[in-house]
Amino acid sequence: MTEDLRVVIAGGGTAGHVSPMIAIADAMRRMAPGTEITAVGTDSGLETRLVPEAGYELRTIAKVPMPRRPSMDLLKLPFRFSAAIKAAGRILDDAGAQAVLGVGGYVCTPVYLAARKRRLPIFVHEANARAGLANKVGARYAQGVGAAFGGTGLPGAKVVGMPMRGNIATMDRAALREGAREALGLAPGVPALVVTGGSSGAASVNAAIAGSLADLSAAGIQVLHITGRDKVVLDGEGNPLAAPGYRQVEYVDSMDQAYAAADLMVARSGAGTVCELAVAGTPAVLVPLPIGNGEQRLNAADLVAAGGALLVADADFTPEYVATTVIPLLLDNAALERMGKAASSQGRSDAAEVMAAMILDSLGRQTPPRPAVMGS
Structure with a gap:
């Protein structure tokens, strides 16, 4: 396959979501130069700074949290959520997305559902030992699921470790x-x-x-x-x-x-x-x-x-x-x-590459198998 690949990555809020998302994007670019990557986040999370600094385009959609108590916000939720799904769909269409990767956070659920509607392959990475709601939704439709820890309960999850950028993954303390x-x-x-x-x-x-x-x-x-x-x-x-x-x-x-x-x-x-x-x-x-x-x-x-x-x-x-x-x-x-x-002895530094290979292989860009890397 010689054509450039087009992947949309989604996640945001905290560095705990944004950093692994960027690490996987970096790995895809190393393994398949020319891959076009578009990130989706909200306009209020750390992604607004970290994603552009990493050299990726950021598109934003509205943050739609679940209200904790009965209120007007709860009545408006279906309309806001529907609008977020439509906004996510427009981003997928504009990017010509061939696959979607989500790492969790409010932004991911609309992106997962928009991708499912378009029959795009979905990939999920769960950073926490207890999965969040967005990734529980995404994993139901995912072609591949990676997790930093065992026991997440996500269907088909493979423990790959935490994607991290090269300055930490390869560091010599x-x-x-x-x-x-x-x-x-x-x-x-x-x-x-x-x-x-x-x-x-x-x-x-x-x-x-x-x-x-x-x-x-x-x-x-x-x-x-x-x-x-x-x-x-x-x-x-x-x-x-x-x-x-x-x-x-x-x-x-x-x-x-x-x-x-x-x-x-x-x-x-x-x-x-x-x-x-x-x-x-x-x-x-x-x-x-x-x-x-x-x-x-x-x-x-x-x-x-x-x-x-x-x-x-x-x-x-x-x-x-x-x-x-x-x-x-x-x-x-x-x-x-x-x-x-x-x-x-508990360290694993190749998670970004494992997740990138999972996505690229599904799109026909074959990558060499990568054995697990344990230790620092």
Whole structure:
């Protein structure tokens, strides 16, 4: 087959949806140069920035969430949802789509249904251990389903791991460490704790770290605190929190540097974070989001069972926990080394290529088989 392929990719909202979507698109372009890729998202998610930055066209449709209680929005839902499906269909037609890939989020359900109406092959990637509603719909009609974790319950799902972009998938943590610390303003040779609540931040984690600064400083530990967009941590006088060896930033674009620089990371257990920690081999303390359907605790299960991370409930992640568990661990190099090796044993870095091959093969562009790649 010599003609260029045309694929529409859909997903959005958070980096947890957008990053794997872009990783699969990148892999398709590497494996079948000339592939035309159009992304579909909403006008309010991170895709509005990340997709154009990655070099892909972004088309948007209206976000149609399910109202949580009876209201006028609930009465309007059928009309809004129908309009979203029609808008998605117009994008598919304009792009001349030959296949559709969805990774989850509000935008995907209208795209899946528009693709089904046009008899286009549908492919789904589910990032979380517990599948979201959109991907449950898409998987019913899908020609291929990939999952980052087992047990999603999606029909025909194949565990492929988490698609991730090359800077993390191929990273060498030890080789990057010195340059990463310099780039992130961390000193060499000093124990480093990196804290992140994801792109949106985590107010409870931020508060616990703020309450632990005196103990961390006294132990000789430096902290890079990634607070999340618009979540600057303030002191009692309303100024940005400051202390010796402590630096806060709202966001880090190059998370491979954060994984490399950290001796230990404190993080939410979003699916992308868990899988990237494993590929990087970075020891972690995982604090699952306490709301939602419990998928973050499930996301962390395999990494924790392997010994690559500790799990602590959000309510239990307190300054006392930092003092009694986090600080002693950061000062125990042997324990950190064991955790890093255990994390690496769970890492899989070829998911983007596996998903890309699944799509391209279905369109007649044969690709060589790719064996599973385990470890960092």
